[in-house]
Amino acid sequence: MSKTILVVAEHRDGALRQVTYEAIEAAKVSSTSRDQICLAIIGSQLDHIVTTLSDSGVEKIYVVDHEQLKYYQPEAYASALKQVIDASNPRGIIFGHTAIGRDLAPMIAASLDAGQVSDVINIGKLGEEIVYTRPIFAGKAFEQKKVESSPWVVTIRPNNITIADNKNKNGNIEKIAYNEPSSLQTKILEVVQKTSAKVDLSEAKIIIAGGRGVKSTEGFQPLEELADLLGGAVGASRGACDAGYCDYSMQIGQTGKVVTPEIYIACGISGAIQHVAGMSQSRIIIAINKDADAPIFKIADYGIVGDLFEVIPLLTEEFKNVLSN
Numbered sequence: 001m002s003k004t005i006l007v008v009a010e011h012r013d014g015a016l017r018q019v020t021y022e023a024i025e026a027a028k029v030s031s032t033s034r035d036q037i038c039l040a041i042i043g044s045q046l047d048h049i050v051t052t053l054s055d056s057g058v059e060k061i062y063v064v065d066h067e068q069l070k071y072y073q074p075e076a077y078a079s080a081l082k083q084v085i086d087a088s089n090p091r092g093i094i095f096g097h098t099a100i101g102r103d104l105a106p107m108i109a110a111s112l113d114a115g116q117v118s119d120v121i122n123i124g125k126l127g128e129e130i131v132y133t134r135p136i137f138a139g140k141a142f143e144q145k146k147v148e149s150s151p152w153v154v155t156i157r158p159n160n161i162t163i164a165d166n167k168n169k170n171g172n173i174e175k176i177a178y179n180e181p182s183s184l185q186t187k188i189l190e191v192v193q194k195t196s197a198k199v200d201l202s203e204a205k206i207i208i209a210g211g212r213g214v215k216s217t218e219g220f221q222p223l224e225e226l227a228d229l230l231g232g233a234v235g236a237s238r239g240a241c242d243a244g245y246c247d248y249s250m251q252i253g254q255t256g257k258v259v260t261p262e263i264y265i266a267c268g269i270s271g272a273i274q275h276v277a278g279m280s281q282s283r284i285i286i287a288i289n290k291d292a293d294a295p296i297f298k299i300a301d302y303g304i305v306g307d308l309f310e311v312i313p314l315l316t317e318e319f320k321n322v323l324s325n
């Protein structure tokens with residue numbers, strides 16, 4: 001009999017988030033030939049998005065569509081997901097290690113008495129066994145874990161699992177009627193988007209991050225210009241947020257967002273361990289700092305010792321030239 005690995009989808013503005021495709025890939029790597037990979041999509045007014053999912057590479061798509069699920073609310077989403085779990089009886093459940101995944105996964109794992117591995121960046125095999133690798137001690141070391149419970153729960157860090165281009169399965173849609181929980185402790189009335197960022201920081205391929213060295217809100221302007229040109233996002237150190245130069249939603253680090261872009265350009269950031277915890281897994285790290293002894297240079301692949309207000313406009317000009325040719 002086939003077994004199910006269930007991927008919990010995340011979507012925004014009518015499209016699946018990139019991390020969901022990465023989670024589907026993670027499910028494929030974690031599966032055996034007897035497994036079928038299914039997707040759970042929860043929300044409100046999902047008709048449009050569901051029509052775009054036929055090539056998402058899964059065997060079945062469970063849809064829970066209800067007005068009460070318009071915004072993420074832990075109890076309501078946990079209740080909807082439990083209904084999908086009852087219907088699909090999965091042997092494994094995979095979430096993105098996102099704000100929602102970090103909240104929902106442990107609730108579901110606890111309710112199922114399931115083992116959980118969080119913040120996975122790589123999935124491999126040790127003999128017949130699936131081994132999940134995750135960073136520990138703020139990225140200074142890695143541990144490998146296997147989960148022996150059934151079901152098991154895994155969350156994967158965005159931007160780490162490479163997606164293979166084989167979305168050739170046409171998933172059947174199964175709609176699940178949502179049973180409203182008898183009472184909800186909280187109700188979300190409205191979500192106000194704080195930043196107008198064009199690219200989501202946690203999924204950005206290129207991040208230009210500013211620290212206290214940026215010196216003011218206006219000081220972020222050259223960083224924004226470079227990010228716009230490269231299709232990237234602007235992030236910040238807590239130093240810059242604490243100084244009031246930018247919003248805390250931009251903070252990267254131990255108490256901010258954890259990011260793994262292809263390229264991370266740290267501008268006027270000293271490289272405190274709490275900042276490094278949130279960006280050390282970036283593929284290429286470029287540091288711009290006027291202090292040659294700044295700790296950020298110890299983890300940087302490329303370092304530029306200089307004033308960021310001189311270096312960034314030069315970089316922007318160079319990229320403009322390259323991109324226009």
Ligand SMILES: Cc1cc2nc3c(=O)[nH]c(=O)nc-3n(C[C@H](O)[C@H](O)[C@H](O)COP(=O)(O)OP(=O)(O)OC[C@H]3O[C@@H](n4cnc5c(N)ncnc54)[C@H](O)[C@@H]3O)c2cc1C
Nearest residue numbers: 211212213237238239253254255256268270274275290308
């Ligand atoms: C519990 C805890 C949690 C924390 N969590 C986080 C977190 O999540 N994220 C985080 O970032 N921090 C965090 N911190 C704070 C962290 O310890 C540092 O204080 C913070 O990262 C420093 O920010 P910064 O590098 O921007 O500032 P600074 O350390 O002041 O560094 C500014 C740098 O800018 C350089 N500079 C100045 N002017 C220029 C210029 N014109 N051109 C180029 N370079 C210039 C300077 O040489 C210096 O290296 C946390 C701290 C604690 C205790």
